[in-house]
Amino acid sequence: MKGRHLKLMRLLNRQQLLTARELAEACGVSLRTIQRDVLELEANGYPIYSERGAEGGYRVLPNRLLPPLALREQEAITLFLMLDWVGQIPDLPFGPLRGDLAEWYLHELPPDLEAKMDRLKGRVRFARPDTPPSPLTRDVLRLLEAEVKGEITYRTTSGRRTILMDPIGLTFERNRWYLLAQTDRGLRQYRVDRMEQVLPTTISSEQLTFEEAERQVKSGEQVTIRLEMTSLGERLLEGILPLNAQRTWSVPVTELPFLGRQLFGLGENVKVLEPSTLKEEILQQARDMLASYDA
Numbered sequence: 191m192k193g194r195h196l197k198l199m200r201l202l203n204r205q206q207l208l209t210a211r212e213l214a215e216a217c218g219v220s221l222r223t224i225q226r227d228v229l230e231l232e233a234n235g236y237p238i239y240s241e242r243g244a245e246g247g248y249r250v251l252p253n254r255l256l257p258p259l260a261l262r263e264q265e266a267i268t269l270f271l272m273l274d275w276v277g278q279i280p281d282l283p284f285g286p287l288r289g290d291l292a293e294w295y296l297h298e299l300p301p302d303l304e305a306k307m308d309r310l311k312g313r314v315r316f317a318r319p320d321t322p323p324s325p326l327t328r329d330v331l332r333l334l335e336a337e338v339k340g341e342i343t344y345r346t347t348s349g350r351r352t353i354l355m356d357p358i359g360l361t362f363e364r365n366r367w368y369l370l371a372q373t374d375r376g377l378r379q380y381r382v383d384r385m386e387q388v389l390p391t392t393i394s395s396e397q398l399t400f401e402e403a404e405r406q407v408k409s410g411e412q413v414t415i416r417l418e419m420t421s422l423g424e425r426l427l428e429g430i431l432p433l434n435a436q437r438t439w440s441v442p443v444t445e446l447p448f449l450g451r452q453l454f455g456l457g458e459n460v461k462v463l464e465p466s467t468l469k470e471e472i473l474q475q476a477r478d479m480l481a482s483y484d485a
Contacts, residue, residue: 194219198227202238202250209247263303270295270307275316281324281367281382283331283360322383324367329388333357337395342369343387344380347426353380356395358403363433370432372398376445377407379432408440415439415449416463423459446471 194217201208201216214224228248232238240248261269273292276282292311296304333340339356355371355378362368367382398406416438419427430452431439441449450471453460462469 195227195231198224198231199236202248207241207247207249213248266299266303267307267310270311271314271316274311278316278318279362280319280321281327283327319365321365321367324382324385326385326388327360327367327382330357330360330369330382330385333388333390334359336390337397339391339393339395341389341391342380342385345384345386350386354391355380356398358398359400361400368432370400370403372396372403375448376442377403377432378430379428381428407442411443412440413443413446413465413467415441415465415468417453418461418463420459423456426456426459450475 197217198213201213210221210224210228213228214221217224217227219227228238228240237250238248239250240246270292273295277292296307299307330340334357339354342353342355344351344353353373355369355373358370358372358377360367360369360382361379369380369382369385371378371380415431417427419437424433427433430449431441446468450468453462453468454472454475462472
């Protein structure tokens with residue numbers, strides 16, 4: 191399948207009436223090329239409807255059930271295996287669809303390819319994700335679709351907290367569902383299986399994407415944070431810094447005093463390796479606390 195065909199299908203999937211000239215300009219090709227592309231897509235079963243006349247153009251049929259894309263055999267097999275793996279991920283936001291996607295796709299394929307993949311699926315296995323129940327992924331997705339800020343009831347090691355946040359997006363990392371969100375404490379990551387309630391507010395979301403949020407964080411002067419932590423420290427750190435395997439973060443210099451107070455509260459479970467300014471910040475907090483007891 192040509193990359194241009196995929197772009198053309200994405201444009202038509204917007205359910206808008208688009209002229210051949212508009213499609214040609216969007217794809218950067220000639221009118222003749224776009225007309226040939228439309229004919230090829232129609233021949234492959236893509237449900238394009240054309241309206242003639244001065245106000246005419248192309249659109250796709252509403253409420254359609256698309257046949258399989260015009261994929262090469264290896265592409266079709268790869269897509270099936272990926273769908274089969276997705277079906278194993280618990281609490282996918284799209285509910286009961288996840289368990290059936292691979293089978294629906296399989297049964298729409300030509301009989302010979304369906305039989306080949308039916309045999310193959312018993313000989314290729316992905317590790318089943320060991321994921322805790324995270325039923326509120328759907329509530330988080332609805333919040334993203336509503337484009338509003340939300341209020342979550344979150345279970346921490348020190349008890350329940352109610353947090354007002356602006357959701358950025360869901361991620362599936364290390365077999366866990368996480369919500370990345372903007373809060374009054376900056377960018378934070380929350381495990382969805384520790385959420386007890388997700389409520390929408392009437393406050394409009396900034397609708398940041400992952401990339402936009404990362405660019406926003408990096409826009410000011412940054413400093414690299416490197417930590418060493420126990421397994422408990424890793425859990426305690428959730429909600430303070432987005433977890434990563436490198437245990438290294440780039441954070442705004444202006445956040446260092448606040449971050450120091452948060453890390454100080456985690457005790458010996460989290461140790462700052464660098465920068466020295468953050469280590470000194472935490473040492474000074476320890477000195478101040480000891481001094482308050484000597485007074």
